[in-house]
Amino acid sequence: MMVESASETIRSTPSAQNGVSSLSNQPDGGGSGGGPGGGGRDGAAGAEANGEMSPVELLHFQQQQALQVARQFLLQQATGLSSPSSNEGKQPAVQVPVSVAMMSPQMITPQQMQQILSPPQLQALLQQQQAIMLQQLQEYYKKQQEQLHLQLLTQQQAGKQQPKEPLGNKQLAFQQQLLQMQQLQQQHLLNLQRQGLVSLPPGQGTVPLQSLPQAVCPSDLQQLWKEVTATQPVEDSIKQEGLDLTTNTSNSTSFSAAKVSPPISHHPLPNGQSTMHTPRRDSSSHEETPGSHPLYGHGECKWPGCETLCEDLGQFVKHLNTEHALDDRSTAQCRVQMQVVQQLEIQLAKESERLQAMMAHLHMRPSEPKPFSQPLNLVSSASLSKSTSDTFPDGLPHPPTSATAPITPLRQGPSVISSSTLHNVGPIRRRNSDKFCTPISSELAQNHEFYKNADVRPPFTYASLIRQAILETPDRQLTLNEIYNWFTRMFAYFRRNTATWKNAVRHNLSLHKCFVRVENVKGAVWTVDEHEYQKRRPPKMTGSPTLVKNMISGLGYGALNASYQAALAESSFPLLNSPTMINTSSASAMLHVGHDDVSSTVEQVNSNGSNSPRLSPQQYSHPVHVKEEPAEAEDDSRPVSLMATTNQNVTIPDDRDLEEELPVEDLS
DNA sequence: GACTTAATAAACACGT
DNA sequence: CACGTGTTTATTAAGT
Numbered sequence: 001m002m003v004e005s006a007s008e009t010i011r012s013t014p015s016a017q018n019g020v021s022s023l024s025n026q027p028d029g030g031g032s033g034g035g036p037g038g039g040g041r042d043g044a045a046g047a048e049a050n051g052e053m054s055p056v057e058l059l060h061f062q063q064q065q066a067l068q069v070a071r072q073f074l075l076q077q078a079t080g081l082s083s084p085s086s087n088e089g090k091q092p093a094v095q096v097p098v099s100v101a102m103m104s105p106q107m108i109t110p111q112q113m114q115q116i117l118s119p120p121q122l123q124a125l126l127q128q129q130q131a132i133m134l135q136q137l138q139e140y141y142k143k144q145q146e147q148l149h150l151q152l153l154t155q156q157q158a159g160k161q162q163p164k165e166p167l168g169n170k171q172l173a174f175q176q177q178l179l180q181m182q183q184l185q186q187q188h189l190l191n192l193q194r195q196g197l198v199s200l201p202p203g204q205g206t207v208p209l210q211s212l213p214q215a216v217c218p219s220d221l222q223q224l225w226k227e228v229t230a231t232q233p234v235e236d237s238i239k240q241e242g243l244d245l246t247t248n249t250s251n252s253t254s255f256s257a258a259k260v261s262p263p264i265s266h267h268p269l270p271n272g273q274s275t276m277h278t279p280r281r282d283s284s285s286h287e288e289t290p291g292s293h294p295l296y297g298h299g300e301c302k303w304p305g306c307e308t309l310c311e312d313l314g315q316f317v318k319h320l321n322t323e324h325a326l327d328d329r330s331t332a333q334c335r336v337q338m339q340v341v342q343q344l345e346i347q348l349a350k351e352s353e354r355l356q357a358m359m360a361h362l363h364m365r366p367s368e369p370k371p372f373s374q375p376l377n378l379v380s381s382a383s384l385s386k387s388t389s390d391t392f393p394d395g396l397p398h399p400p401t402s403a404t405a406p407i408t409p410l411r412q413g414p415s416v417i418s419s420s421t422l423h424n425v426g427p428i429r430r431r432n433s434d435k436f437c438t439p440i441s442s443e444l445a446q447n448h449e450f451y452k453n454a455d456v457r458p459p460f461t462y463a464s465l466i467r468q469a470i471l472e473t474p475d476r477q478l479t480l481n482e483i484y485n486w487f488t489r490m491f492a493y494f495r496r497n498t499a500t501w502k503n504a505v506r507h508n509l510s511l512h513k514c515f516v517r518v519e520n521v522k523g524a525v526w527t528v529d530e531h532e533y534q535k536r537r538p539p540k541m542t543g544s545p546t547l548v549k550n551m552i553s554g555l556g557y558g559a560l561n562a563s564y565q566a567a568l569a570e571s572s573f574p575l576l577n578s579p580t581m582i583n584t585s586s587a588s589a590m591l592h593v594g595h596d597d598v599s600s601t602v603e604q605v606n607s608n609g610s611n612s613p614r615l616s617p618q619q620y621s622h623p624v625h626v627k628e629e630p631a632e633a634e635d636d637s638r639p640v641s642l643m644a645t646t647n648q649n650v651t652i653p654d655d656r657d658l659e660e661e662l663p664v665e666d667l668s
Numbered sequence: 669g670a671c672t673t674a675a676t677a678a679a680c681a682c683g684t
Numbered sequence: 685c686a687c688g689t690g691t692t693t694a695t696t697a698a699g700t
Contacts, residue, residue: 461674480689504675510691511674517690524689536673 295320444468448490455492462501462508463533466515470528477518477525480506512536 295301296316301308303324310316324330443459444451451458458465469486470478478486484502487494494501509515514532518525 463674500676503677506688506690507676507692508674509689 293317293320295324444490451491451493452489453492455496457493458491462504463512463514463536466505466508466526467528467533470515470526475525477520477527479520479523479525480509483509483526 293313293316295303296310296313299309299311301310301316301319301323303320308319308323310319450456460468465487466483469483469490470476472486473482483505484498487501487505488498509517509526512532514529514536516527516529518527
């Protein structure tokens with residue numbers, strides 16, 4: 001049962017994934033004949049060592065970091081140690097696949113993590129990490145600013161006493177430092193934006209500096225630190241002393257504000273909103289509270305994945321400064337956390353909107369914004385200024401695990417998993433070879449944006465992807481190059497190691513009978529012989545009805561009733577979806593365990609889209625008219641199976657073979 | 669342990 | 685000759 005799923009997810013290509021990159025980076029030149037398999041492949045991890053990181057690599061790196069943390073999260077959850085976060089009581093029991101629970105941290109590789117967690121989950125985790133770490137960095141910044149100001153004041157006073165020229169210079173120097181620091185902050189923020197990790201609305205530049213959570217490059221910060229401390233060693237306590245920095249601060253702020261809003265092209269996320277400032281606000285309030293710290297609770301450090309026990313705040317602060325100092329790791333984690341927050345905001349906004357629509361439809365009016373289930377609450381407090389009404393009509397059942405709820409943790413530590421786990425319902429899927437357990441049909445549709453931007457390997461086989469690419473086009477045919485383009489367009493992952501995956505694509509095209517090459521006027525195009533494609537599936541998920549069942553129940557669906565399931569499935573992180581992408585298909589699709597390809601929903605999307613006259617589901621299975629005439633392709637494809645499945649309802653398929661490819665027409 | 673499937677690597681053929 | 689496209693073979697890992 002779980003074990004099976006475990007092994008399934010764990011599979012992760014140990015060496016390959018990383019190894020590939022390293023391999024591809026080398027001119028395969030000599031290589032020479034098939035050295036013992038090990039040679040080339042085990043070279044993993046080589047790539048990173050290659051010096052500067054490209055943005056892509058950086059992103060990758062960040063993901064790895066986050067995954068690592070996530071891994072720990074999972075373990076924490078699994079072992080039931082989940083730190084008693086402030087709202088623990090209300091959190092639904094964490095549901096972690098046993099398989100995961102049984103793994104030791106070292107056993108879970110980032111890839112495995114990716115496979116264990118669905119993109120939404122990953123996003124969620126990343127976001128959490130980011131938010132928390134962001135606070136840390138912000139604190140550092142704040143501290144530094146304060147210190148600088150303090151210095152300034154000190155100097156000014158000194159200046160009064162000893163009005164000498166040098167002072168003016170010193171003052172100037174301090175101010176320059178201050179400005180420099182602020183500029184650095186801005187720079188880093190912009191860097192982040194460029195990386196797509198942060199989006200800062202154009203107007204944002206006027207936001208008070210302090211409210212701008214900035215991500216910083218460790219080295220810069222450290223340098224700054226050096227400068228600052230070199231001038232005058234400062235104690236942490238300083239900041240407690242209620243300095244009157246207001247004037248200075250505002251000055252500098254306005255200055256920096258003026259400098260902000262550079263014409264940099266940022267990566268607007270779907271919503272174009274920025275989470276950046278909000279967390280800050282929240283955190284600052286926390287900071288002021290003596291005896292408490294957002295990253296400290298229940299005697300332990302809440303830094304993602306840390307959980308170090310600290311007897312008191314003092315010890316914790318110490319720990320924080322030593323273990324979570326500004327270094328690459330912390331910074332990366334922070335970035336990740338930022339992304340987490342951002343996505344959450346986006347999601348919240350969407351969910352809220354949906355809720356309103358739902359209530360409107362049901363003639364319910366949003367009840368008073370009553371403090372509700374903290375999870376959501378937290379989120380909003382943490383950063384949602386934009387979120388609309390987050391209220392739940394009293395009458396409405398409030399599934400504890402709705403997509404929105406889960407994300408609590410901004411600073412709660414590991415409570416998130418539960419939610420994500422929930423949606424993970426398709427969860428155990430992250431697997432390269434889709435094989436059975438992947439109700440991925442909707443995955444691509446749902447996580448379209450995710451795959452597009454995150455350097456995560458899609459859990460589909462090359463064959464399914466190729467097929468999807470082809471089926472997405474009006475003509476159901478693509479040239480090799482177009483297929484390549486589709487890959488790169490749809491998946492960030494395939495923007496690297498081109499030689500490798502392109503070879504794989506070609507290999508798959510040639511190898512699988514389901515791909516038919518057709519000579520075309522302008523060359524050759526590839527089409528899909530649906531019938532053939534179907535034929536090759538059977539062997540797969542055979543015989544694991546139990547597995548499927550377990551997967552579903554084990555993931556938390558079991559306890560929910562159908563409607564809930566649907567609701568949950570649907571709500572599962574619409575975060576990244578493009579407007580057209582989301583729809584009810586996800587709910588049904590998720591239950592269609594055993595579906596390993598990407599097609600169905602995407603297909604749907606496609607047809608919904610502006611894409612030329614679409615084919616009906618039936619046609620779907622046909623190789624479609626190709627200019628030349630694919631002999632084999634044409635004759636036997638039988639839409640039959642398709643029809644049958646279309647109406648399938650959510651039953652767990654023992655006979656999944658059929659439903660597989662159907663263009664799942666939603667639950668219509 | 670035998671089989672199957674998929675991923676990856678690489679050699680090779682061909683046409684432009 | 686370089687390059688893109690296809691085909692084929694081999695190896696390896698994972699799953700049944």
